[in-house]
Amino acid sequence: MAIKIYIDQGHSRGGINGGAEGFGLVEQDIVFQVGLYLANLLNNTPGYEARLSRPEIETILGYNNTTSLAARVADANNWGADYFMSIHTNASVDPSYNGTEVYIFNELSQSYPLAQSILNQIVAEVGTRDNGVRVNPRLYVLRRTNMPSLLIELAYITNPSDAEKLRNNQFEFAQAIYDGIRIELG
Known part of the structure; x- marks a missing residue:
């Protein structure tokens, strides 16, 4: 049976909450593309199945921040994901x-x-600084999911060097997450 990984591309279009902005970049656009690349990598690997919270860039989940988070968690829980990654x-x-x-x-x-x-691979493959794995039980998507969950902060959109990586290395971020998954889960 395939390992089912739910990929939540944080934030969304439609005026609810597009996320952070910096250097002409908008979070929801970057994470949409990284998630899409990651899902394609996983879905083309035997033994894995991935589902996206936003299969299309225009996908809107909920009508405010609370209902958007609840919709993402409910979708992952109802699908029976083995892992949740935001x-x-x-x-x-x-x-x-x-x-x-x-x-x-x-x-x-x-x-x-x-x-x-995953953190080790992003740092090694994309060249970001290692800020560590951090515990935060207050985050809705971590506390309300029925499976092991993580929230990945790729890099700082407000830092000039990180913003360049976010602009130019979206596939590399996805590849690094994929490699981290494969190293840990096989």
């Missing part, structure tokens, strides 16, 4: 902040080794 870009008022971090609900869960593997 992809985001980070932002800060301080443009010197940079790097990649991965959030999990609990350090003692199955999420931790997968999060560490």
Whole structure:
């Protein structure tokens, strides 16, 4: 039986919450494309099945931030995903902040080794700074899913160097996440 991975491309068009912006980039556009690349890689690998929260760039989930998050979690739970991955870009008022971090609900869960593997691969393959795996049980998508879940902050859209990577290396981010999955899950 295939390992089912639900890929949540954070945020969405339609005025609800497009996410962070910086250097002419918008989070929801970047994470849409990274998620699409990742789903294609997984769906073309025997033993894996991926589903996207936003199969089309114009897909709108919910009518506000709360209902959008609930729709993503409900879709993953109803599908019976084995793993949930929410992809985001980070932002800060301080443009010197940079790097990649991965959030999990609990350090003692199955999420931790997968999060560490994905983080290691993004840092190695894309060249971002390692900001670590962090526990944050307050994040809705981590606490309301029925499966091991992680939230990946690819890089800081507000940092000039990270923004260039987000603009030019979207496939490389997806490949690194894919490689991290394959290293940890086989």
